[in-house]
Amino acid sequence: MKKLLTAALSAALFASTAQAQQLNFDDPAEFARQREMLTAKANGPEGEPWVQYYGDQMADTAKYKKEGPYTICFSNAGVNNAWRVTGWTNMQAEVKLHPEIKELIHVDAEGSDDKQISDIDDLINGGKCSVLIVSPNTTAALTPAVEKACAKLPVIVFDRGVNTKCPVTFIHPVGGYGFGIQAGEFVAATAPAGANVLMLRIVPGVDVLETRASAAKRIFKEKGLNVIGEEFTEGDNAKTKSIVEDYLQRGSIDAIWMDAGATAVAALEAFEDSSLPLPIITGEDQQDFLMKWKAEGFKAIAPTYPTYQWRTPIIAAVKVLKGEAVPGPEWVMPQPAITAETLDLYVNDKMPPLHHAMCGCEKLPDYPAAWGGQ
Amino acid sequence: MIQETVDSAKVPGAARGGRLPKINPVFFVLAALLVAITLSNPNFVEPMGYMNFLKRAAPLAILAAGQIYVIVSGGFDLSVGSVITLTVVGSSMLLNNNADAAWWVIPVMYAVGLAVGVVNGLVVSYLRVPSLIATLGMMITLNGAAFMWSSGSPRGYLPDTFRFFGRVNIQGIPLIQFLPVALLVLIVVGIGLFWLMHRTNLGRLLHAIGDNPRAAQMSGVPLERVRIIAFVVSSLSAVTAGILLGGFAGVSTDVGVGYELQAITACVIGGAQLLGGRGSVPASIAGALTLTAIFTLLNFIGLPKPVRDVVQGVILIVAVVLATYRRNRAGRT
Numbered sequence: 207m208k209k210l211l212t213a214a215l216s217a218a219l220f221a222s223t224a225q226a227q228q229l230n231f232d233d234p235a236e237f238a239r240q241r242e243m244l245t246a247k248a249n250g251p252e253g254e255p256w257v258q259y260y261g262d263q264m265a266d267t268a269k270y271k272k273e274g275p276y277t278i279c280f281s282n283a284g285v286n287n288a289w290r291v292t293g294w295t296n297m298q299a300e301v302k303l304h305p306e307i308k309e310l311i312h313v314d315a316e317g318s319d320d321k322q323i324s325d326i327d328d329l330i331n332g333g334k335c336s337v338l339i340v341s342p343n344t345t346a347a348l349t350p351a352v353e354k355a356c357a358k359l360p361v362i363v364f365d366r367g368v369n370t371k372c373p374v375t376f377i378h379p380v381g382g383y384g385f386g387i388q389a390g391e392f393v394a395a396t397a398p399a400g401a402n403v404l405m406l407r408i409v410p411g412v413d414v415l416e417t418r419a420s421a422a423k424r425i426f427k428e429k430g431l432n433v434i435g436e437e438f439t440e441g442d443n444a445k446t447k448s449i450v451e452d453y454l455q456r457g458s459i460d461a462i463w464m465d466a467g468a469t470a471v472a473a474l475e476a477f478e479d480s481s482l483p484l485p486i487i488t489g490e491d492q493q494d495f496l497m498k499w500k501a502e503g504f505k506a507i508a509p510t511y512p513t514y515q516w517r518t519p520i521i522a523a524v525k526v527l528k529g530e531a532v533p534g535p536e537w538v539m540p541q542p543a544i545t546a547e548t549l550d551l552y553v554n555d556k557m558p559p560l561h562h563a564m565c566g567c568e569k570l571p572d573y574p575a576a577w578g579g580q
Numbered sequence: 581m582i583q584e585t586v587d588s589a590k591v592p593g594a595a596r597g598g599r600l601p602k603i604n605p606v607f608f609v610l611a612a613l614l615v616a617i618t619l620s621n622p623n624f625v626e627p628m629g630y631m632n633f634l635k636r637a638a639p640l641a642i643l644a645a646g647q648i649y650v651i652v653s654g655g656f657d658l659s660v661g662s663v664i665t666l667t668v669v670g671s672s673m674l675l676n677n678n679a680d681a682a683w684w685v686i687p688v689m690y691a692v693g694l695a696v697g698v699v700n701g702l703v704v705s706y707l708r709v710p711s712l713i714a715t716l717g718m719m720i721t722l723n724g725a726a727f728m729w730s731s732g733s734p735r736g737y738l739p740d741t742f743r744f745f746g747r748v749n750i751q752g753i754p755l756i757q758f759l760p761v762a763l764l765v766l767i768v769v770g771i772g773l774f775w776l777m778h779r780t781n782l783g784r785l786l787h788a789i790g791d792n793p794r795a796a797q798m799s800g801v802p803l804e805r806v807r808i809i810a811f812v813v814s815s816l817s818a819v820t821a822g823i824l825l826g827g828f829a830g831v832s833t834d835v836g837v838g839y840e841l842q843a844i845t846a847c848v849i850g851g852a853q854l855l856g857g858r859g860s861v862p863a864s865i866a867g868a869l870t871l872t873a874i875f876t877l878l879n880f881i882g883l884p885k886p887v888r889d890v891v892q893g894v895i896l897i898v899a900v901v902l903a904t905y906r907r908n909r910a911g912r913t
Contacts, residue, residue, distance in 0.1 A: 295731075410885075441834070443832040444825055444832075447829045448636050448876075451632050451636075452879040455621060455629055456880065469832075471830060472829045480628065494737065558734060558736065559734070559735075559737050559831060560734060560833070
């Protein structure tokens with residue numbers, strides 16, 4: 207099934223090459239901007255990064271002011287991976303903190319552009335929504351649907367973007383370059399010059415992932431590291447482990463760089479099963495990786511694409527409906543990385559292995575049961 | 581280079597074809613691929629090389645050996661991938677970090693597999709739903725069930741007791757140094773399924789109903805019962821593959837995705853006839869090894885991903901052409 211999908215996707219990609227050529231995933235200016243932001247101080251309350259923001263540009267929302275109670279509509283790209291599961295749980299819990307919200311209507315597009323476009327149509331035509339939150343499945347396909355929605359009601363976009371400025375605000379963490387920079391710089395600083403780096407990526411063609419890879423490659427090139435391969439794992443543990451085993455048979459690997467750390471433990475097990483010392487590795491904030499990191503003490507960093515960003519659209523929606531200004535047209539929030547020094551703050555053996563630690567959910571209602579913890 | 585090696589396999593295969601039409605060309609293709617892998621990476625002849633290969637191929641090989649039962653009887657089982665996912669996700673939920681629970685969790689998963697196979701068989705036999713649709717429905721249902729059960733984020737790790745079958749290597753074996761438990765499982769299951777298919781009456785009945793269901797029924801074959809057994813064998817092999825895959829790589833919510841098509845492809849490479857009546861367990865296992873060898877070879881050569889996909893597709897087609905060629909020859913004799 208995955209093969210078929212890949213074939214269909216590549217055909218679609220091929221058909222849209224003209225458009226693909228316009229996309230630039232290796233933009234030095236954006237690279238520099240995000241690198242700066244990683245160390246900059248954000249506005250907003252200390253310790254609550256989901257309401258923090260960079261810059262001081264605000265969007266005026268006086269025209270959307272409305273009496274409560276509110277119905278918030280959410281068109282979700284899908285809950286098809288562990289990251290989105292954690293995020294969606296965050297969002298539902300955040301709603302419980304706002305008594306002025308009467309209802310949260312959630313429609314799940316199950317990873318399909320077509321379904322999400324008709325979902326958005328249905329939500330607009332239903333006439334119940336006070337505000338629409340969209341987490342787009344893909345950028346280009348959802349742009350017209352979002353533009354259509356903007357004409358009818360206030361729209362808030364988060365996670366992945368769309369090619370239009372019509373939403374009230376677009377909520378996201380620093381970005382793909384930032385992730386790639388955090389991971390790439392750690393490897394470059396820890397490994398000796400000329401070390402062998404294997405790059406493991408999930409899938410090609412997604413902007414936030416492409417920029418992660420291009421940022422890391424830029425750094426590896428500058429520091430003279432040897433990239434021995436760039437492989438797509440499709441987020442599959444077994445495939446990841448097989449790829450790493452094959453590379454280990456061909457030669458030594460000093461470091462593994464990953465654009466998404468869900469399969470980091472499988473990559474490490476390939477070393478264990480070959481009785482080799484564990485490499486330098488970049489993972490993500492998934493509990494199974496953090497637990498292993500703590501237990502084995504290898505050299506690692508876990509950049510995050512924090513799931514706490516799922517709380518922010520609800521907070522923003524309530525502000526917009528009350529006519530209060532929100533950061534806009536973009537609400538850029540911090541994107542911390544977990545390091546050996548901060549690891550202990552995030553490891554939690556009471557949470558399931560696929561839970562994402564950077565959820566900012568510890569004080570939300572029903573924690574930890576709603577997230578599957580004990 | 582790959583093309584050359586495949587061609588060179590074809591030549592002896594064809595030459596011998598005249599005298600020994602019974603040797604399935606899949607074994608030549610497999611041998612050629614293994615030679616090509618060794619040439620591209622001499623380390624492959626070390627135990628670490630070929631044992632890792634066999635360990636990795638074991639789940640697919642077992643799955644193909646089960647799938648061939650359904651294919652021979654004239655159907656498809658598309659639900660095996662979701663049975664794998666359900667096995668891994670369900671086991672991690674039931675185990676809940678308790679290493680001592682593996683002894684009852686594994687039988688529970690086999691019971692689930694048995695139930696899935698029986699339902700598939702009943703729906704196909706008595707409700708007359710084509711197997712393609714019945715098992716597609718089952719696939720969607722089971723994927724949904726796995727998701728509902730775990731909310732997409734399974735609780736608990738798979739403890740080492742459970743991962744024993746898919747991950748552990750028994751050390752200190754003379755000559756080969758070590759032996760993966762997964763390979764032992766493959767050998768035991770493979771021999772069992774070979775015996776059942778080629779040495780018992782059930783095997784003959786399976787071939788009969790796949791070849792001509794009407795004729796088989798007229799001659800008193802219990803069509804429904806045989807079909808149900810075929811689906812049960814396939815589901816149980818999927819549970820076994822799931823236990824090995826979960827053991828190999830740990831919990832993952834989409835571990836079974838794509839395996840149904842890979843298993844069917846492996847059977848076809850092994851010379852099975854898609855509409856039933858022809859196929860063998862050893863050839864299907866060889867087909868699965870061939871498929872894994874293609875993936876491994878292309879990993880070793882280090883071609884860019886798009887080129888690799890093209891080459892992979894071409895090799896697959898060549899392998900199936902060879903299988904069909906052999907079938908046609910055998911059909912004439």
